[in-house]
Amino acid sequence: MNNRRDFLKSSAAVAAPLLVSARCFSADAPSNRINVAFIGTGNQGMGMLKRFLAADLGNVLAVCDVNEGSYGYKEPEHFYGRNPAKEMVETDNLRRSKSGTANKCDVYSDFRQVLQREDIDAVVVVVPDHWHRTITVMALEAGKDVYCEKPLTFSVADGRQMIEATRNNNRILQTGSQERSNPVSQFICEAAKAGRIGKLTRIVTKVGYNNKVGPGPGWDAMPVPKTLDYPTWLGPAPVAPYHDDRCLYRFRFNYDYSGGQITNFGAHCNDMAHWGMGIDTGGPVEVECLDAKFLPEGSLFNTATETRFRCKYVSGVELICESGPESVQTRFEGSDGWLQTGYKGTTASNPELLVGLPNKPTGTQDPHSAHLANFIECVKTRKEPRAPVEVGHSSAVLCHIANAMIRLFPETGPGRVAKWDAANETFVGDERANEMLVRQQRDPFSGG
Template sequence: MQRRVEAAGRQEGNVRDSTRRTFAAGIAAGSAASAWSSPLSQGANDRVRVGLIGCGGRGRGLWRTFLSKSGVEPVAACDVYEPFLSRAVGASEGKAMPFRDFRHLLDRKDIDAVIIASPDHWHALHTVMACRAGKDVYVEKPLCLMPHEGRAMVTAARRYNRVVQVGSQQRSGAHYAHAIELIRGGAIGAVHHITTHWTRNMMPGFRPVEIGSALPPTLDWDLWLGPAPKVAFDPFRCIYNYRWFRSYSGGQMTNWGAHSLDIARWALDAKAPDAVASFGARFVLNDGGETPDVQQTIYSFPGCVVSWVSREASAGNTTLLDFHGTKGTMTLTREGFSVAPEIWTGAGANGKDPAMEPLKELGGDLDSSHIDNFLACVKSRRRPNADIEEGHRTAVMCQLGNAAMRTGRVLRWDPEAEVVIGDAEANAALRWDYRKPWTLAE
């Protein structure tokens, strides 16, 4: 049976109905209870006044999508780099008040929600301080650098009763929800292996393109560093390429790993893996970066092995996310999913007949759907599709991968205490101290 949904609206309706029936029984592990919130109503009192913190490439993209929504009113934008800030203000047609220091933006009483698209090392502070200021938050992934930051973000969201949506937009994809339903329902057979990948060829390496070698007066370097260690200005450490430095990010393990591993964990309905091993290094990209250009991480879950591969020096032909079932293999991407039937060749099987019929379904606009869900939850006060707790659990998976690689050991995680069991070195690798005066404490 070929299943293809050509129109996004028709697809969402079909998936919403089946998802509600299945997830209502508790399969959704909490997040899907609000997975299909009512759309925003169209009234004068339904406006959501928003501010943007972090006006770079991803921030501008989110800003445009937010501002395209009915009832969204731009109030302020913030960035430590003036050209990015100017572009964001321009995108709001001059309606957004510009700020260099995010604390001044958070002081505004006329902001209901903030979009946080700053560099990763800032996410925890920006989110916690926004919650304290009474703002709802849409925060980009990777959620943060270390587990204790993620837990502080969850605590702040709950303490101040804030809606906090993580930018894992695949959680709001109708075809992703249907794929999870099919997998959990056994449509592709038993799944004991999930493979996730992010590969490309960036040879011979990265280089700064936005800013030259000299510190420009349009960039507040000390405020860009914020809680990170004080270092001399280096144009390669900021804008996009900050991702390759451990003081600011976790490389592709946390960048793209946060997307694919989130869906794998969702499908397994699991809080965390039992054990993690990882290997990798920066073998060939000699551009000054620190994070691996090749990394392979293996996660052990009850009844399933999940693997993550990132590779920056050879694209190959791997797909982003595959669920290997005994009846069929599902390839799941943002454009949709397809299931290729397996053929059983063991004892008693004829080795010819497929174990199931092929399946196929198209995807939709994930960013738009994810932002719709956030805005609806700002009004309803329900938990969003990618609630901060779920984002934290996925971030921990990625952080454990990097810690396992750095220690060279298999790590066993206690998801309740949120510590590596019996490994002081690994637990030390999963913490970092903020540069004064920055702190997550009240």
């Protein structure tokens, strides 16, 4: 731990009331600015980097990605990777420069080199889910504070390691659950938790359908692009032949790297469900898959294309999560009415329930930017962020246990109810379901 970091911590302890937000620190006071590296500069990473720079939240000293730069991320025209990220940072540095010269942004393909740097205080980790634990734990152990995109974990077991690394090293970890920094979501979830709609009885969450189509059975491998370090991209995942649709944005549709839309959009709406129930670090007592549809066996994409699952909580509240046309939507139903919010707007059973509802901020105050700003503020003050590691873990666990039942659905069909022990994070007396929670991973640095 370097002297600069110690100074930041001690200063925050005596001057916390003055540290209201990251924007309170003058750009003319370099000693007050946090030095950050972005690890992962693909679709989401570039978007987060752009917001970080626009809001002037700190100094971006380095960017890291296994892809030098290429087209074809979420959309064909998207050109992302480490070199485009470096160019973005240095262009922004030049724009802000009074001398007419831009500060350099270093570029890396191996995140371990980033973690060795004493001058980097924090890292923003925006990589495929199967790399989250390894990079995050190594960063925490290297003394870095971490912003890690949602879903925080790739498996239930990953979360315990991330919690221990965060707490044992006295680090800040912010989960990229940006709805926690959305004032509209804050209003709705807090209203449900406060009993504004009476006793909460049912929550319905929506996750979007798969928004990309991959190759079906019999697909052919493709040559690895020269810009991509594919063995490192695979890392802890099984060795597999390369195809464009396996990587970049589309990784989320293969269980080797993610959990489909359940862990993608579901990490937001189901996190909000727990928030509105007031059980940020709790879980259900039972879970059941009601329906699931999959592509033909042998397709490159193997996550469920459509699904519907049910959870029951000790309070009696029932949670239904289902695929639908909206990417994210959460509806709270109570004995005295309902509240609903999502990407397409906010409604209620009675307009009076929405009195005081704030507007969703835009620009440098949008939820993504506000969530990054909250992280930087907490790096300075050492306060807990809005989505700390335990909250990110709990929300991810809900998605993982749902996926366990979804993956068993073709084998068992409807009517299979599994009891869940949230305290011990295991299915009760159901070894087949517990088997589905285990994610076999290789040594991430073995290549292949």
